[in-house]
Amino acid sequence: MTAPAASPAARALPGSVEPLRVTKGHGTQNDFVLLDGRTGVALDADLVRALADRRAGIGGDGVIRLVASADLPEGAAVLAEDPAATWFMDYRNADGSIAEMCGNGVRVVAEYARALGLWDPAAGELVLGTRAGVRRVREAAGPAGETWYAVDMGEWRLPGGPEAAAAGADAQVDVTGLTVARPALSVDLGNPHTVLALADDAELAAADLTRAPVVDPVPPHGTNVELVVPLGEQRLQDGTVVGRVRMRVHERGVGETRSCGTGACAAALAVRAWAGPQAPDVWLVDVPGGTVRVATLPDGHVELAGPAVLVADLDVDPAALRG
Numbered sequence: 001m002t003a004p005a006a007s008p009a010a011r012a013l014p015g016s017v018e019p020l021r022v023t024k025g026h027g028t029q030n031d032f033v034l035l036d037g038r039t040g041v042a043l044d045a046d047l048v049r050a051l052a053d054r055r056a057g058i059g060g061d062g063v064i065r066l067v068a069s070a071d072l073p074e075g076a077a078v079l080a081e082d083p084a085a086t087w088f089m090d091y092r093n094a095d096g097s098i099a100e101m102c103g104n105g106v107r108v109v110a111e112y113a114r115a116l117g118l119w120d121p122a123a124g125e126l127v128l129g130t131r132a133g134v135r136r137v138r139e140a141a142g143p144a145g146e147t148w149y150a151v152d153m154g155e156w157r158l159p160g161g162p163e164a165a166a167a168g169a170d171a172q173v174d175v176t177g178l179t180v181a182r183p184a185l186s187v188d189l190g191n192p193h194t195v196l197a198l199a200d201d202a203e204l205a206a207a208d209l210t211r212a213p214v215v216d217p218v219p220p221h222g223t224n225v226e227l228v229v230p231l232g233e234q235r236l237q238d239g240t241v242v243g244r245v246r247m248r249v250h251e252r253g254v255g256e257t258r259s260c261g262t263g264a265c266a267a268a269l270a271v272r273a274w275a276g277p278q279a280p281d282v283w284l285v286d287v288p289g290g291t292v293r294v295a296t297l298p299d300g301h302v303e304l305a306g307p308a309v310l311v312a313d314l315d316v317d318p319a320a321l322r323g
């Protein structure tokens with residue numbers, strides 16, 4: 001990984017004093033506006049909301065600044081955890097709020113760091129700081145041999161403890177469009193998730209996620225809510241038996257998105273907990289924007305793998321954006 005250094009100057013737009021160079025990318029259609037922190041760009045909630053605006057801005061579920069860990073107060077903790085974590089994913093939700101982690105975002109940042117010449121997968125893992133701690137990314141093959149990235153998402157936790165694991169639930173979630181509130185399981189991936197199982201695709205389609213699901217008890221810092229339909233087990237061509245889950249998600253600070261990486265991990269972990277000790281260790285999670293792979297690792301960590309795509313580099317006129 002290349003060490004942080006001064007950035008190249010951005011090109012000027014006609015009539016604009018300081019153009020802002022951004023990149024648009026997505027992971028299974030969970031989309032982000034990416035900024036190169038070497039330009040010295042500062043993020044505030046207004047700028048995040050303006051960039052994420054799908055009509056007056058660039059549009060995205062989140063805004064991510066790739067910044068030197070040494071330049072952020074939160075960077076000290078990740079550098080103490082691993083001095084190789086010289087780069088940090090400064091992630092913000094579309095509403096301007098700060099979130100601890102973004103699984104799809106980590107993969108898209110890996111592709112961005114690679115495009116900027118800051119990371120060469122042949123030289124080893126990308127060691128990335130996040131507000132949930134250090135995350136390690138490696139290049140991995142997708143189902144058709146395409147380039148995917150696999151992220152060690154670290155330790156996960158059921159905040160409700162063994163009682164919740166045994167009961168399969170520690171909360172109730174009321175979703176508009178569904179007739180009754182459902183039992184749900186809280187799962188912590190560095191950021192909070194609440195997972196509820198639905199009977200079938202018809203129920204999944206009936207859920208109206210234009211309104212935030214009502215979670216009881218209300219988690220202290222809010223939560224992301226995953227609606228899942230367990231699809232059973234499947235034998236892949238190589239003989240591996242995997243579990244399969246279909247999921248929709250309502251993200252804290254965003255609304256319904258077409259994918260959520262930490263949410264896919266939470267969904268797979270919840271379904272695995274409900275299925276019992278014979279459940280597979282590898283899960284394919286189908287989301288509206290594609291499919292990601294979730295695997296529990298022997299060291300108690302969970303791994304998320306999936307694609308990452310950069311679609312455009314853009315020069316934004318900050319005056320027009322704020323206007």
Ligand SMILES: N[C@@H](CCC[C@H](N)C(=O)O)C(=O)O
Nearest residue numbers: 099102103104191260261262
């Ligand atoms: N889309 C992300 C999660 C982003 C943060 C989330 N909305 C939160 O507030 O916790 C992912 O891919 O994990």
